Amino acid sequence: MSARIRVFDTTLRDGEQTPGVNLNIQEKLEIARQLAKLGVDIIEAGFAVSSPGDFMAVKTVAENVKGITVASLSRAVEKDIDRSWEALQNAESPRIHTFIATSDIHMKYKLKMTEEEVLQRAIAMVKYAKKYCSDVEFSAEDSSRTRTEFLYRVLEAVIKAGATVVNIPDTVGYSTPEEFGLIIKGIKENVINIGKADISVHCHNDLGLAVANSLAAMRNGATQLECTINGLGERAGNASLEELIMGIETRRDYYGSIIHNIDTKQIYRTSKLVSSLTGIYVQPNKAIVGANAFAHESGIHQHGVLAEKTTYEIMTPESIGLAQNRMILGKLSGKHAFEDRLKELGYNLSAEDVLKAFEQFKSLADKKKTVLDKDIEALVEEKVSEVEETYQLDSFQINSGNKVISTSTVSLFRNGKAVTEAATGDGPVNAAFNAIERTVGFGLELQDYSLKGVTEGADALGEATVRVMKDGKIFVGRGVSTDIIEASVKAYLNAINRVLDETEKSAAKGKG
Ligand code: KIV
Numbered sequence: 001m002s003a004r005i006r007v008f009d010t011t012l013r014d015g016e017q018t019p020g021v022n023l024n025i026q027e028k029l030e031i032a033r034q035l036a037k038l039g040v041d042i043i044e045a046g047f048a049v050s051s052p053g054d055f056m057a058v059k060t061v062a063e064n065v066k067g068i069t070v071a072s073l074s075r076a077v078e079k080d081i082d083r084s085w086e087a088l089q090n091a092e093s094p095r096i097h098t099f100i101a102t103s104d105i106h107m108k109y110k111l112k113m114t115e116e117e118v119l120q121r122a123i124a125m126v127k128y129a130k131k132y133c134s135d136v137e138f139s140a141e142d143s144s145r146t147r148t149e150f151l152y153r154v155l156e157a158v159i160k161a162g163a164t165v166v167n168i169p170d171t172v173g174y175s176t177p178e179e180f181g182l183i184i185k186g187i188k189e190n191v192i193n194i195g196k197a198d199i200s201v202h203c204h205n206d207l208g209l210a211v212a213n214s215l216a217a218m219r220n221g222a223t224q225l226e227c228t229i230n231g232l233g234e235r236a237g238n239a240s241l242e243e244l245i246m247g248i249e250t251r252r253d254y255y256g257s258i259i260h261n262i263d264t265k266q267i268y269r270t271s272k273l274v275s276s277l278t279g280i281y282v283q284p285n286k287a288i289v290g291a292n293a294f295a296h297e298s299g300i301h302q303h304g305v306l307a308e309k310t311t312y313e314i315m316t317p318e319s320i321g322l323a324q325n326r327m328i329l330g331k332l333s334g335k336h337a338f339e340d341r342l343k344e345l346g347y348n349l350s351a352e353d354v355l356k357a358f359e360q361f362k363s364l365a366d367k368k369k370t371v372l373d374k375d376i377e378a379l380v381e382e383k384v385s386e387v388e389e390t391y392q393l394d395s396f397q398i399n400s401g402n403k404v405i406s407t408s409t410v411s412l413f414r415n416g417k418a419v420t421e422a423a424t425g426d427g428p429v430n431a432a433f434n435a436i437e438r439t440v441g442f443g444l445e446l447q448d449y450s451l452k453g454v455t456e457g458a459d460a461l462g463e464a465t466v467r468v469m470k471d472g473k474i475f476v477g478r479g480v481s482t483d484i485i486e487a488s489v490k491a492y493l494n495a496i497n498r499v500l501d502e503t504e505k506s507a508a509k510g511k512g
Pocket residue numbers: 014073099139141142167169170171172202204
């Protein structure tokens with residue numbers, strides 16, 4: 001089997017529908033740039049009509065990320081398509097993506113429309129989108145539960161109306177690989193003009209089959225795979241990009257000479273970036289990018305791998321750009337060696353950012369015996385989504401124990417001036433967060449707090465992540481330090497600075 005597969009990444013649209021994820025425009029742009037580097041063919045940058053934030057995200061990605069196609073989702077209604085086009089018009093290669101549900105259950109209960117009405121709307125909206133843009137994708141939502149005869153009719157009609165891509169979503173993750181493969185085969189055999197459009201698939205993971213269903217569809221003729229980084233997405237998520245691509249790469253004997261544009265060495269970096277910015281950790285046993293994906297615990301396995309890697313390794317960590325966790329540099333290392341290592345790890349930072357990272361590395365090397373690649377990654381990624389640092393940590397002091405009420409004193413800098421507050425709390429972290437809230441003068445609803453070690457050992461760097469809610473909006477903050485309370489304080493401050501950044505931007509927009 002030999003075919004060119006297009007990778008349609010919807011991390012910024014379906015992926016952003018993951019509960020608890022709220023990316024700002026800068027973060028979306030950062031992810032879009034990395035997706036372009038990874039080599040995806042199409043980025044679905046948002047659902048332009050759904051909110052001013054989504055509109056701006058699509059527009060910003062369309063105007064700044066070149067060399068790829070940028071898509072915006074639209075229901076099959078004129079105002080959605082107008083708004084998508086408004087956001088997309090400056091893209092190098094724009095695509096309007098419009099959808100309507102075609103299954104009996106959705107038509108009857110959600111749309112309250114007959115088959116004939118849905119068919120006519122689909123045709124009309126593809127023609128409407130076509131007036132703006134030559135590249136139009138049509139999705140028959142809930143395809144896998146759609147009566148096949150009706151699905152064939154809709155697809156034939158929308159292709160006749162000008163759709164260049166027809167997407168077959170398994171919207172509720174209900175299908176199985178054999179069944180889904182047969183749906184695609186049936187489309188190829190029964191839709192007479194199917195040769196004029198690409199067949200795309202968009203699989204959800206409710207039964208854990210999204211990747212298997214997508215690969216089965218590909219074997220039966222689908223040429224576009226819709227997916228997300230780390231499998232993010234509505235409910236149980238979407239097919240994960242890294243699993244699809246490494247499946248194709250690792251099982252070329254089975255899938256044949258599929259051609260795609262993904263640089264697999266960028267997979268790990270992309271996964272880390274998305275996980276840092278969304279605050280959604282990757283489970284340790286997640287295929288390809290989980291922390292344990294290349295770890296061998298059992299003695300028998302370790303012995304086998306030492307004798308011959310392929311006994312238990314079906315792909316190499318290097319193939320996804322996962323650096324061997326080498327000891328890198330000591331505290332006497334110079335800036336040039338440090339910069340070279342950053343480049344080897346895939347970071348192209350500005351001179352100013354290299355200097356900042358180097359200073360952090362030096363202070364870490366003072367506290368930690370051996371500095372590993374993962375430590376460097378954590379330090380650099382703490383800086384990845386820069387935000388205006390309205391408040392900076394000066395110092396803190398905590399008194400805590402199992403028989404005392406925890407107390408904390410935290411001193412923060414604002415405009416070069418130190419402000420100090422003290423507070424009590426339920427444990428040292430809570431006491432520190434309360435003192436910070438006193439200083440900044442507002443409270444946050446803490447929705448999630450997590451702490452993990454970046455590497456092993458008592459002197460390991462700790463990485464804290466907080467997810468907080470302010471006025472109904474979610475903000476994620478991250479902090480790293482060899483001291484876990486300091487990492488937590490930095491994460492909380494990072495979230496607070498994000499809240500202030502967003503408030504200032506909205507206020508400036510209101511004036512302008
Ligand atoms: O899951 C789905 O059906 C979708 C469509 C809008 C493509 O996300």
